[in-house]
Amino acid sequence: MTDHSALPNRTRRLTLLAAALLASGLTQAQTPYRSPLPSEGRMTGFDGATTWLNSAPLTPQSLRGKVVLVDFWTYSCINCIRTVPYVRAWAQKYRNAGLVVVGVHTPEFKFEEDLVNINAAVARFKIDYPIAVDSTQRIWRNWGNQYWPAFYLVDANGMIRHHQFGEGDYDKMERAIQSLLQEAHPGVPLDTALVNPTPNDEQMAPDLNRLGSEETYVGYGKATNMRSMPRVREDRPQTYTTEQLRLNEWGLAGAWVVGEDSAVSADAGASVAYQFSARDLHLVMGPATAGAKIRIKVTLDGQPPGADHGADIDAGGNGMIDATRLYQLVRQASGVRQRRFEVRFPDQGARVFAFTFG
Numbered sequence: 001m002t003d004h005s006a007l008p009n010r011t012r013r014l015t016l017l018a019a020a021l022l023a024s025g026l027t028q029a030q031t032p033y034r035s036p037l038p039s040e041g042r043m044t045g046f047d048g049a050t051t052w053l054n055s056a057p058l059t060p061q062s063l064r065g066k067v068v069l070v071d072f073w074t075y076s077c078i079n080c081i082r083t084v085p086y087v088r089a090w091a092q093k094y095r096n097a098g099l100v101v102v103g104v105h106t107p108e109f110k111f112e113e114d115l116v117n118i119n120a121a122v123a124r125f126k127i128d129y130p131i132a133v134d135s136t137q138r139i140w141r142n143w144g145n146q147y148w149p150a151f152y153l154v155d156a157n158g159m160i161r162h163h164q165f166g167e168g169d170y171d172k173m174e175r176a177i178q179s180l181l182q183e184a185h186p187g188v189p190l191d192t193a194l195v196n197p198t199p200n201d202e203q204m205a206p207d208l209n210r211l212g213s214e215e216t217y218v219g220y221g222k223a224t225n226m227r228s229m230p231r232v233r234e235d236r237p238q239t240y241t242t243e244q245l246r247l248n249e250w251g252l253a254g255a256w257v258v259g260e261d262s263a264v265s266a267d268a269g270a271s272v273a274y275q276f277s278a279r280d281l282h283l284v285m286g287p288a289t290a291g292a293k294i295r296i297k298v299t300l301d302g303q304p305p306g307a308d309h310g311a312d313i314d315a316g317g318n319g320m321i322d323a324t325r326l327y328q329l330v331r332q333a334s335g336v337r338q339r340r341f342e343v344r345f346p347d348q349g350a351r352v353f354a355f356t357f358g
Helices: 004-030 084-097 115-124 138-143 170-184
Strands: 051-053 067-073 099-105 131-133 150-154 160-165 237-240 250-258 263-265 270-276 280-287 294-300 318-321 325-331 339-345 350-357
Touching (some): 051 115, 067 084, 067 138, 067 170, 084 099, 084 170, 115 325, 280 318, 294 325, 318 325, 325 339
Parallel strands (some): 067 099, 099 131
Antiparallel strands (some): 250 263, 263 350, 270 339, 280 325, 294 339
């Protein structure tokens, strides 16, 4: 015969055990998520910004509770330009999830300090997230930064938890952003698919497997591999000639004034040539006089570039410079090989700063 008198006690014990297990499960589910990203020190603020674009001034205190991506960039840097589609996409996708992107625009060249130039670049790149204009490089120094671009990812408590220097590894950065957002807002659904922005011509990733040339400065302060004759006459007009060039050598022809960070064409018909090997060739340049328009004529191996022309010239090699920025002059469509590039300026007053490649 079954002893029914024992059932109430057994039922009570089972009920208590089930409640304990349920409580344990709830406790585990409610345990805050902790990102595995290590702490790298407390965030430095933005003291020293000469002005802000797209936002009122931001401080570490006003950003508390937000995940913050700090992006050090400058508008004529090709490596920075190629990151813009990703940074812009992250800012848009995760804004409502608690991410704030802060661009710190720190200039490399003097012309990048000009707010008119910065505003034009922000409009051109369609950037709508906050930008601290760091024209005196004070924010750069306070952060101890040394790179363009440089990314610092800050958690909701103001601690730096991740950093990356240079372009690329976009998936790694986005996963870090997601990790800190999940830590800041546990249990809140988050779209963890990775962004896949469509870059324009100048923002396309470099062809690293066939990249045989590297950034080259024209001004005498950092110039290398210049093969013009005669020797550079610093900060004074002189007529130069350039004949045969080997790979990664370059030179001036015609009348130029070579300064510390750039060279200015001093007569109509002056030119600059570069023997390069890369898919893309870019030249940072602009008119020496603000508002001027300077015609350009590009050749490859002495011929119009045809299908190998860049986004800023036509197939005949013709173009115009009307602002100081990076211009894409060559994109080899028919296979990458070593070429002699030359750009001639029918009008005097072109200022040339640096070659970059991709």
